[in-house]
Amino acid sequence: xxxxxxxxxxxxxxxxxxxxxxxxxxxxxxxxxxxxxxxxxxxxxxxxxxxxxxxxxxxxxxxxxxxxxxxxxxxxxxxxxxxxxxxxxxxxxxxxxxxxxxxxxxxxxxxxxxxxxxxxx
Amino acid sequence: xxxxxxxxxxxxxxxxxxxxxxxxxxxxxxxxxxxxxxxxxxxxxxxxxxxxxxxxxxxxxxxxxxxxxxxxxxxxxxxxxxxxxxxxxxxxxxxxxxxxxxxxxxxxxxxxxxxxxxxxxxxxxxxxxxxxxxxxxxxxxxxxxxxxxxxxxxxxxxxxxxxxxxxxxxxxxxxxxxxxxxxxxxxxxxxxxxxxxxxxxxxxxxxxxxxxxxxxxxxxxxxxxxxxxxxxxxxxxxxxxxxxxxxxxxxxxxxxxxxxxxxxxxxxxxxxxxxxxxxxxxxxxxxx
Numbered sequence: 001x002x003x004x005x006x007x008x009x010x011x012x013x014x015x016x017x018x019x020x021x022x023x024x025x026x027x028x029x030x031x032x033x034x035x036x037x038x039x040x041x042x043x044x045x046x047x048x049x050x051x052x053x054x055x056x057x058x059x060x061x062x063x064x065x066x067x068x069x070x071x072x073x074x075x076x077x078x079x080x081x082x083x084x085x086x087x088x089x090x091x092x093x094x095x096x097x098x099x100x101x102x103x104x105x106x107x108x109x110x111x112x113x114x115x116x117x118x119x120x121x
Numbered sequence: 122x123x124x125x126x127x128x129x130x131x132x133x134x135x136x137x138x139x140x141x142x143x144x145x146x147x148x149x150x151x152x153x154x155x156x157x158x159x160x161x162x163x164x165x166x167x168x169x170x171x172x173x174x175x176x177x178x179x180x181x182x183x184x185x186x187x188x189x190x191x192x193x194x195x196x197x198x199x200x201x202x203x204x205x206x207x208x209x210x211x212x213x214x215x216x217x218x219x220x221x222x223x224x225x226x227x228x229x230x231x232x233x234x235x236x237x238x239x240x241x242x243x244x245x246x247x248x249x250x251x252x253x254x255x256x257x258x259x260x261x262x263x264x265x266x267x268x269x270x271x272x273x274x275x276x277x278x279x280x281x282x283x284x285x286x287x288x289x290x291x292x293x294x295x296x297x298x299x300x301x302x303x304x305x306x307x308x309x310x311x312x313x314x315x316x317x318x319x320x321x322x323x324x325x326x327x328x329x330x331x332x333x334x335x336x337x338x339x340x341x342x343x344x345x346x347x348x349x350x351x352x353x354x355x356x357x358x359x360x361x362x363x364x365x366x367x368x369x370x371x372x373x374x375x376x377x378x379x380x381x382x383x384x385x386x387x388x389x390x391x392x393x394x395x396x397x398x399x400x401x402x403x404x405x406x407x408x409x
Binding site for chain 2: 043046047050052053055056074077079081082083
């Protein structure tokens with residue numbers, strides 16, 4: 001199973017990025033091979049619709065689970081169409097959160113925000 | 122002659138200036154492009170209103186023909202398309218109706234449908250033909266409505282048109298001024314007013330438009346906007362006093378030029394200044 005997570009840096013110690021759509025990178029973790037792959041988020045520089053494009057990247061990488069602190073409604077629509085489940089990250093690094101998810105300690109993200117769309121956040 | 126009236130923030134007097142200048146002219150066209158909250162019609166109270174719905178084209182996919190190649194998804198600069206779970210998703214509020222996705226689809230799986238984003242009213246108020254644009258609540262962009270109203274009047278070079286712009290200096294204001302022959306910047310006598318004046322001043326310079334400033338709400342005290350104009354050598358085409366009578370007329374949705382001889386004289390002379398500057402501006406920039 002592949003797990004996707006927005007991250008600030010391309011290192012194993014990286015923290016989780018607070019933005020899904022405009023995160024610089026995604027960490028794609030394969031639970032079978034225990035391989036971690038970093039993917040550039042080409043949506044980060046988009047004028048608009050970043051969440052949609054970022055979600056497309058996650059879908060194309062065939063992730064089955066997304067760990068993120070928050071997610072906008074447009075991105076969530078794409079992610080849910082691909083039957084990817086979204087879990088809310090807690091404290092700690094990206095790897096801490098992946099381990100927490102594998103231990104069943106993360107809960108599904110149920111607050112989908114309506115997007116910040118040039119209004120900060 | 123098309124004259125755009127703009128300011129960096131709301132409430133500086135764009136509508137006051139454009140409505141009264143339009144009324145002071147022998148005959149004119151007034152276009153309210155502040156489509157999120159048009160208010161010029163409250164003053165004009167136009168009659169014989171012709172309503173027109175404004176539609177944009179939005180793509181939709183025939184999922185039986187779509188092979189999931191994603192050429193449309195990659196093409197869309199606005200990220201209005203996504204392919205997930207074996208289906209193409211169209212985000213209608215993000216689409217800018219460029220039609221590019223339909224052109225690039227190799228399977229002819231995309232077609233366009235119409236979506237209503239707002240409406241325009243065209244009516245008469247004495248010597249003024251009044252256009253008002255209304256954007257539907259929740260719609261992200263009023264540009265299609267503005268394009269329609271300005272486009273409809275673009276051929277009429279001979280007539281005098283006043284464009285009452287939305288506040289600020291964003292894309293929607295650029296759409297308003299790009300075909301204008303002259304821009305009037307309305308400014309308040311405060312430091313905040315100067316900041317907002319700078320924003321629109323930079324915009325009209327970027328667009329290389331002839332322009333001048335009307336200082337509104339002038340009092341006896343120091344006027345930071347006037348100081349800015351003098352420093353930057355921006356033409357001051359008029360001053361409107363911070364006046365109880367004008368405030369009262371305006372609050373009662375009356376047009377000062379039509380209700381007060383004093384203001385008829387003031388705005389007629391302001392209009393003469395504007396026309397002289399605008400003609401001068403277009404003479405030294407003949408391409409406009």
